Amino acid sequence: MNIVEISTGNLYDIEILPVDGNDYKFLTKGRYFFNWKLEKEQEVYKLLIQGSNEILGVVSLERIPNEWRIHIRLITVSGENRGKKKRYDKIIGNLIAYVSKLAVEEFGELACVSLKPKTQIAQHYIEKYNMNTTGITLSLEVPEILDLINQYDN
Amino acid sequence: MDESIEHGVDSRYHSKEEQESESVKLMQARLDRMKNLSKGQVRSAKLVQLKLKMENYLKNPVYDSHNYFTDFLRIYIDSIYSKHSEFAVDMNITPVFLSQLINNHREPKDEFIMKLMIHSEKAFANVCDFQEENWYQVYFQEKICDTMSNREKWKPKLEKQIKLGKLLEI
Structure with missing residues (x-):
């Protein structure tokens, strides 16, 4: 899995790891958009360039085994990767692909990843990640979830 | 679409009621969509699941005596074939050999694992990027974990049989 430095086009291999207790000192609301300390009891992952300590993206999730589903609770990029002047591309996509891998590994052909964005950005997620819409919930299932994994898992 | 909006989503449910209501609607829609899945799409999902399970085992080895290689082999066969005997025919091995292997009554020989690698290369083509040598790695990882x-x-x-006589003299 990799991300793209927009200014150079260079690709950087990334790793996605569980957030540990020390990370919460750095996961401030100013830089990472949400109060991540409230997610301490959840399953939370961070995205880093391999060999770097700088957290570029974070996702928290809830596994719902009786629905063969993983629901994304919060997902964000770091401050400098927001907006038109962002440094790296593909951070959110890699995080969604990672959650998709967790779901397919656990639930196989029944796997589902869901999230519930606000109306104004839902269309972006539908178009970019080929998500299905049900009410206010967007979801990835087979076959789209496999396409997304293949797209990012290289 | 302006990609600058892609900075974060707060997707938490506001209440238990909202979650339950959305869950029911989502499940119904998913069940409807699942009816349209082809056998090939289901098979692809199972193969990707197997690949991810094997990769996870290699990254996070489990130190016990469980036979992971044969577990993965069984999942692989069941993902593709309705009968184990069909796999045996395609691999040019006898059903008895396969049965003994799957039931852990005999060890896989090098030739079997090599054939399995060739079979996997073909089965995973157009599904996902599968490293066929993972079969060997799983097999030896399991041996290491079992031994340790x-x-x-x-x-x-x-x-009691091991001495370090010469080394200790120095």
């Missing part, structure tokens, strides 16, 4: 988790059983007996 049982060291209390084999070490005392073998330790």
